[in-house]
Amino acid sequence: xxxxxxxxxxxxxxxxxxxxxxxxxxxxxxxxxxxxxxxxxxxxxxxxxxxxxxxxxxxxxxxxxxxxxxxxxxxxxxxxxxxxxxxxxxxxxxxxxxxxxxxxxxxxxxxxxxxxxxxxxxxxxxxxxxxxxxxxxxxxxxxxxxxxxxxxxxxxxxxxxxxxxxxxxxxxxxxxxxxxxxxxxxxxxxxxxxxxxxxxxxxxxxxxxxxxxxxxxxxxxxxxxxxxxxxxxxxxxxxxxxxxxxxxxxxxxxxxxxxxxxxxxxxxxxxxxxxxxxxxxxxxxxxxxxxxxxxxxxxxxxxxxxxxxxxxxxxxxxxxxxxxxxxxxxxxxxxxxxxxxxxxxxxxxxxxxxxxxxxxxxxxxxxxxxxxxxxxxxxxxxxxxxxxxxxxxxxxxxxxxxxxxxxxxxxxxxxxxxxxxxxxxxxxxxxxxxxxxxxxxxxxxxxxxxxxxxxxxxxxxxxxxxxxxxx
Amino acid sequence: xxxxxxxxxxxxxxxxxxxxxxxxxxxxxxxxxxxxxxxxxxxxxxxxxxxxxxxxxxxxxxxxxxxxxxxxxxxxxxxxxxxxxxxxxxxxxxxxxxxxxxxxxxxxxxxxxxxxxxxxxxxxxxxxxxxxxxxxxxxxxxxxxxxxxxxxxxxxxxxxxxxxxxxxxxxxxxxxxxxxxxxxxxxxxxxxxxxxxxxxxxxxxxxxxxxxxxxxxxxxxxxxxxxxxxxxxxxxxxxxxxxxxxxxxxxxxxxxxxxxxxxxxxxxxxxxxxxxxxxxxxxxxxxxxxxxxxxxx
Numbered sequence: 001x002x003x004x005x006x007x008x009x010x011x012x013x014x015x016x017x018x019x020x021x022x023x024x025x026x027x028x029x030x031x032x033x034x035x036x037x038x039x040x041x042x043x044x045x046x047x048x049x050x051x052x053x054x055x056x057x058x059x060x061x062x063x064x065x066x067x068x069x070x071x072x073x074x075x076x077x078x079x080x081x082x083x084x085x086x087x088x089x090x091x092x093x094x095x096x097x098x099x100x101x102x103x104x105x106x107x108x109x110x111x112x113x114x115x116x117x118x119x120x121x122x123x124x125x126x127x128x129x130x131x132x133x134x135x136x137x138x139x140x141x142x143x144x145x146x147x148x149x150x151x152x153x154x155x156x157x158x159x160x161x162x163x164x165x166x167x168x169x170x171x172x173x174x175x176x177x178x179x180x181x182x183x184x185x186x187x188x189x190x191x192x193x194x195x196x197x198x199x200x201x202x203x204x205x206x207x208x209x210x211x212x213x214x215x216x217x218x219x220x221x222x223x224x225x226x227x228x229x230x231x232x233x234x235x236x237x238x239x240x241x242x243x244x245x246x247x248x249x250x251x252x253x254x255x256x257x258x259x260x261x262x263x264x265x266x267x268x269x270x271x272x273x274x275x276x277x278x279x280x281x282x283x284x285x286x287x288x289x290x291x292x293x294x295x296x297x298x299x300x301x302x303x304x305x306x307x308x309x310x311x312x313x314x315x316x317x318x319x320x321x322x323x324x325x326x327x328x329x330x331x332x333x334x335x336x337x338x339x340x341x342x343x344x345x346x347x348x349x350x351x352x353x354x355x356x357x358x359x360x361x362x363x364x365x366x367x368x369x370x371x372x373x374x375x376x377x378x379x380x381x382x383x384x385x386x387x388x389x390x391x392x393x394x395x396x397x398x399x400x401x402x403x404x405x406x407x408x409x410x411x412x413x414x415x416x417x418x419x420x421x422x423x424x425x426x427x428x429x430x431x432x433x434x435x436x437x438x439x440x441x442x443x444x445x446x447x448x449x450x451x452x453x454x455x456x457x458x459x460x461x462x463x464x465x466x467x468x469x470x471x
Numbered sequence: 472x473x474x475x476x477x478x479x480x481x482x483x484x485x486x487x488x489x490x491x492x493x494x495x496x497x498x499x500x501x502x503x504x505x506x507x508x509x510x511x512x513x514x515x516x517x518x519x520x521x522x523x524x525x526x527x528x529x530x531x532x533x534x535x536x537x538x539x540x541x542x543x544x545x546x547x548x549x550x551x552x553x554x555x556x557x558x559x560x561x562x563x564x565x566x567x568x569x570x571x572x573x574x575x576x577x578x579x580x581x582x583x584x585x586x587x588x589x590x591x592x593x594x595x596x597x598x599x600x601x602x603x604x605x606x607x608x609x610x611x612x613x614x615x616x617x618x619x620x621x622x623x624x625x626x627x628x629x630x631x632x633x634x635x636x637x638x639x640x641x642x643x644x645x646x647x648x649x650x651x652x653x654x655x656x657x658x659x660x661x662x663x664x665x666x667x668x669x670x671x672x673x674x675x676x677x678x679x680x681x682x683x684x685x686x687x688x689x690x691x692x693x694x695x696x697x698x699x700x701x702x703x704x705x706x707x708x709x710x711x712x713x714x715x716x717x718x719x720x721x722x723x724x725x726x727x728x729x730x731x732x733x734x735x736x737x738x739x740x741x742x743x744x745x746x747x748x749x750x751x752x753x754x755x756x757x758x759x760x761x762x763x764x765x766x767x768x
Contacts, residue, residue: 105730108518133517278604281623282711428732438714442624469514
């Protein structure tokens with residue numbers, strides 16, 4: 001009898017503990033982030049004095065949280081070290097906090113726990129959300145005016161991050177969408193490897209030639225990512241949302257039923273139906289890259305941020321890489337939107353640390369550092385001088401793949417469409433667009449315009465419910 | 472009873488011994504649970520900044536959301552498929568392992584190793600192996616059957632892939648318990664049943680299953696919890712809830728609403744509802760098994 005009871009009690013207890021433990025999971029995760037924030041904070045003070053500074057007042061340690069892994073992460077570490085060596089009494093602790101979204105969440109949690117980093121990297125689509133959260137100080141206010149002259153920064157980059165005339169964050173890693181292509185495959189298929197397609201129709205024709213020649217499985221691929229759709233809206237000078245892309249007031253309406261939008265989705269679904277678009281999955285950057293590098297496709301839509309590693313990757317796989325501009329419908333070219341991320345300063349950190357962060361940011365965006373940043377990654381330098389110095393050095397003649405990216409950026413004409421959309425709920429909009437595309441290709445009965453109508457109404461619902469929260 | 476076996480001498484001492492456990496429970500379970508309940512009545516921006524009390528609005532919005540209703544339906548279907556699939560498959564494998572004479576430990580090891588692989592690692596590797604256009608398994612599957620296996624665009628296929636992977640991942644755990652339970656059955660019972668000429672499958676169904684029913688009950692409970700909570704990494708890595716919300720399990724939806732779509736308040740409400748659903752299920756399962764599981768006498 002006792003045996004029977006204990007066994008049942010055991011099962012109940014284990015069951016209850018199991019649910020309780022797992023139900024609290026989401027909350028627990030946040031808790032941990034806060035804890036680790038606290039830890040690295042306390043670790044900082046013990047490091048005082050490790051940097052041999054000339055000042056007697058000691059060292060100010062600032063935390064810099066970012067989302068750059070791998071080689072780019074190491075580059076950031078070495079930049080931080082170099083800054084420490086030439087700065088008086090400032091030490092920078094750079095930490096990778098995971099993905100962009102995780103870095104944003106970690107920063108917000110740390111702000112609430114009262115121990116935020118002095119600098120945090122936030123992706124471009126988090127801009128409106130970061131402003132609305134009210135936890136960040138505009139970067140213009142913390143960098144001393146004599147340290148930087150914003151006239152020397154690239155206009156297209158500044159235009160993205162300047163909202164209501166104020167620069168809220170320091171542009172850091174900026175990129176655009178670009179297409180890569182396999183020059184060897186082009187040659188084998190009888191296409192001119194030096195004049196890649198520039199239009200939607202051109203990509204379709206080249207794809208058919210490539211597959212007909214049997215050199216690749218499918219013509220092209222790119223991650224099913226709303227970012228490309230946003231770029232193609234801009235190229236056709238079509239704002240993504242109303243109120244001048246959300247820059248003259250809160251966006252309330254989406255423009256997915258516009259002609260520009262139809263052009264994009266007609267072409268994209270057509271490519272899929274003709275077996276020319278390899279669908280790597282939603283936001284599947286690495287799968288798309290793998291498909292291209294293993295020569296399953298002849299072209300790849302990707303980010304300019306990977307020009308350097310992609311060139312190496314192609315060489316290892318035995319082919320020569322070419323870069324081409326984003327193909328557009330009928331060759332319309334208004335320009336591209338800045339992607340990537342910028343650096344934000346939480347306002348609750350001490351003035352001393354803010355000043356140190358300002359010093360670091362001013363140093364980081366100097367032409368010297370920006371040249372290194374650009375040539376080692378493919379992210380744009382945010383300074384005009386960096387580009388002109390590299391031009392004088394003949395860098396772009398030796399590395400024509402970088403040239404395409406810079407040209408595409410410099411030819412961008414400023415307009416509300418190319419400044420990019422501002423929405424607090426951008427992450428949700430992106431997911432809606434990406435899932436919307438899957439629905440279009442999943443269901444052959446559903447026309448593209450029906451699919452776009454669904455996306456349009458879902459995006460507008462998301463905008464409405466977000467706007468209700470902030471008003 | 473001598474003092475030697477008594478673990479403590481006074482109530483204070485007993486209390487002190489409990490403190491470490493209680494501290495951990497309060498800090499990591501009860502406090503977050505209460506905080507989740509509180510947040511579920513608030514509207515938030517970016518992880519709990521700018522909280523605003525909205526009463527039951529979050530719950531009302533969920534009750535009327537077609538997406539949430541679909542998520543509930545999908546979660547129940549998924550749980551049913553995973554619990555039934557995992558138990559049936561592991562029961563048969565365990566029975567084979569129980570009967571095999573030569574190389575038993577080798578087979579046992581082979582059967583339980585999937586459990587040793589972290590779910591996130593398994594999800595990442597399987598995504599590449601099962602990828603509709605790049606995956607090696609898909610490649611041969613399509614070559615052999617002549618069908619296209621594009622689970623990135625087909626909801627039912629994506630659901631099926633997720634169930635198979637989730638079942639596979641849970642097999643090892645179930646087998647450990649089932650093999651142990653089978654080995655506890657007195658050999659006399661097996662022998663007398665064999666003398667009566669009972670066949671192998673009848674033996675499993677009529678003799679062994681009733682005897683191991685407490686273990687099976689326990690596994691039903693644990694597998695239900697696994698299906699509702701533990702399959703999260705697989706969804707996150709392999710399908711992201713798609714296509715068309717076909718694999719948008721409650722646990723994934725609440726994570727995404729909280730950490731990707733910045734609606735911590737609404738996600739907290741979802742968390743409370745999920746807690747309620749699973750608690751209720753546990754209660755029903757245990758009541759049912761009280762009547763049917765055989766605990767011996």
